[in-house]
Amino acid sequence: MRVVLAEDSVLLRAGLTKLLTDGGFEVVAAVPDADQLLTAVDAHRPDVVVVDVRMPPTHTDEGIRAALVIRRQHPKIAVCVLSQYVEERYATDLLSVGTSGVGYLLKDRVAQVSDFLDALRRVAAGGTALDPEVVAQLLVRRRDDPMRRLTPREQDVLRLMAEGRSNNGITAVLKVSNSAVEKYVSNIFTKLDLPPTDADHRRVLAVLKYLGT
Template identity: 75%
Template sequence: MRVVIGEDSVLLREGLVRLLAAGGFEVVAAAGDAEEFLKAVGEHRPDVVVVDVRMPPSFTDEGLRAALVLRRQHPEIAVLVLSQYVEERYATELLSGPPSKVGYLLKDRIADVGDFLDALRRVAGGGTALDPEVVSQLLVRRRSDPLDRLTPRERDVLALMAEGRSNSAIAAALFVSESAVGKHVNSIFTKLDLPPAETDHRRVLAVLRFLQA
């Protein structure tokens, strides 16, 4: 899978190139600022990009803005946004489109090499990867209506679904059986008034409802 990286710290950029190469990705370009990054993406048309939020020149949110541009102009390219801190507001902006092929993680997560590569593959494969920190921020801010009907356990399951995990991963994280998770998921679908349809699609809708509630 072909990747373009946007990261201004040379140290981290080179580290990411090495890490992704070791993980079986093909890094076709690595840029140091947002403009260069967008140019490289236009040139190489990668399958997935990994981009830092804070980059030159203003060191605020140019990486995020570049990611938003990509999501609009090239929805086929998967976007994983990395940052030293995650912000609920950035996540909301990033997820304003269809909640797929998108990820937003703390840079800390790179340290857990295996998990990080899994998340990147999941995003590239059309899924989502949201940092637990940003999910808890979203939970603080989104308490309204349909979510009030969820039990705390169901909220936990939904939060893990928002992170992009599968039922078996959720079961492992919550120390319950996979069938119990399946029950919770169905209950969430019912409470959020999601009509029966293809399961994956409903998962996406549930996450969307969760983020936009």
């Protein structure tokens, strides 16, 4: 899978390039700022873009803005945003353009090598990967009555669904059986009055829509 990487720190750019290459990705371009990122995306048409939020020249939110441009201009290209801190507002911006092929993760997560590579593959395949911290922030925005009807276990499952995980992924994290997860999921959809769906990414869409993004 072909990746364009944008990260202003030389050290991390090298580290991430190695990580991605070892993980079976082909890094076709690694650039230090948003302008070069947009040029590289136009030139290479990669499968997925990995982008840092704070980059030159203003060191504010160029990464998010570049991600939004890419999402609008190339809906087929998946974007995974990495940041030292996650903000619910940035997540809302990102998801406003669509929830498939989007990732928003804390930079720390790259240190959990296999988890990060899994998340990136999921995003590249048109799925969603939201950092647990982002999901927590989204969840607290909706602390209303239907949410209170969920059992703690169902809330865990909802959280993992919002992160973009499939049933198999949820099964692995919670260490419960596949059928148990299916039951939790159907309970959640009933209690929150969401339209039932099997496809993973449509499920994420429903959950995120419910969470108000």
